[in-house]
Amino acid sequence: MNQQTHLAIEAAIEAGKEILNVFNSDDFGVRLKSDDSPLTEADLKSHQVIDSYLKVTNIPVLSEEGDAIEYNQRSGWTQLWIVDPLDGTKEFVKRSGEFTVNIALVEKQKPIMGVVFAPYLGWLYWGDAAGAYKAELVNNWQTKDVDELIANMTGVLLPCQETEVCTVVASVSHFSKETETFVKALEEKEGTVNLVSRGSSLKMCLVAEGAAHLYPRLGPTMEWDTAAGQAVVEASGGQLFDWHTKAPMKYNRKDLLNGWFLTLARGLNAADYWLL
Incomplete structure (x- = not known):
């Protein structure tokens, strides 16, 4: 290293x-x-x-x-x-x-x-x-x-795991109504969705591992909540996109408050998952 x-x-x-x-x-x-x-x-x-x-x-x-x-x-x-x-x-x-x-x-x-x-x-x-x-x-x-x-x-x-069933990781403390709506739309698309709850940046790390396919965060976070996890996800071949810009999240912005974002494991196309 x-x-x-x-x-x-x-x-x-x-x-x-x-x-x-x-x-x-x-x-x-x-x-x-x-x-x-x-x-x-x-x-x-x-x-x-x-x-x-x-x-x-x-x-x-x-x-x-x-x-x-x-x-x-x-x-x-x-x-x-x-x-x-x-x-x-x-x-x-x-x-x-x-x-x-x-x-x-x-x-x-x-x-x-x-x-x-x-x-x-x-x-x-x-x-x-x-x-x-x-x-x-x-x-x-x-x-x-x-x-x-x-x-x-x-x-x-990483990634070091393969998960056949579509798996979504979500926040333990911040499971919003929008996230629930997203998961329901994903179930209509995929048929079966496995929902896993985790705290902190472990959610992004599960995506980097391949233990989860998606982490939609449809609520506020701050730059320090996501920067390290995004680096790990991207180094694994995955992606973290700003929901509004549809581009990778940028940092050291004037407003340190993040908007919604979507984290995807390696090999997934973000265009398939803008479900809201």
């Missing part, structure tokens, strides 16, 4: 250790941000770890838990890191293991590298110009040196 991918994986793993320390504690405080989304000590500790790793690159960082940066400052950036220190905080608070650390490197508005790490599950995904991979970290990985972990892990090239 290249140096930047290696660095992002290091950062994600070390952040994952901090997240699990909080997750495994008897109690952790939860407060609400201005948009009513939850914030925990784990979000903040993860941000601090990742920021300390990425700042050595001298590439600016746009993080959900970092300082707000006005577009007139960001607009001149040709490269940036986009980070969600803890994606799926709602799942974290419910003590579900389906939360992730997301780190993406974006160049000229395109995510060219992404790391998605699910620390509770020990699942590590990454994607760059060399392809997309998944590694499952060994038991007690939290106690091991990060360089040793990376040196000894084996990544499986």
Whole structure:
């Protein structure tokens, strides 16, 4: 893997250790941000770890838990890191293991590298110009040196699964009426549809694996929710399209709020799935 991918994986793993320390504690405080989304000590500790790793690159960082940066400052950036220190905080608070650390490197508005790490599950995904991979970290990985972990892990090239029945992955916490309508239209088209629920960026990773064919997100997200997952999907040969433009999602926009999007596994034609 290249140096930047290696660095992002290091950062994600070390952040994952901090997240699990909080997750495994008897109690952790939860407060609400201005948009009513939850914030925990784990979000903040993860941000601090990742920021300390990425700042050595001298590439600016746009993080959900970092300082707000006005577009007139960001607009001149040709490269940036986009980070969600803890994606799926709602799942974290419910003590579900389906939360992730997301780190993406974006160049000229395109995510060219992404790391998605699910620390509770020990699942590590990454994607760059060399392809997309998944590694499952060994038991007690939290106690091991990060360089040793990376040196000894084996990544499986994605996609690594084949699913015959049309499979759609959807959000655990954000299953909208529009998504339900989409699935019904897909059932009319395909006959049988298998619906799978997952939290955080694991939905995009399932598409990259080949375990799901489609992930329609017919509701709002932010750039840090999708950049890393999109990089992994695209490195696997899949696609993530903005529903409005019918083009790959772009990043470092003036408005960081994403519109609807559709994620497709390798080999699928998006034109066949604009069903709403």
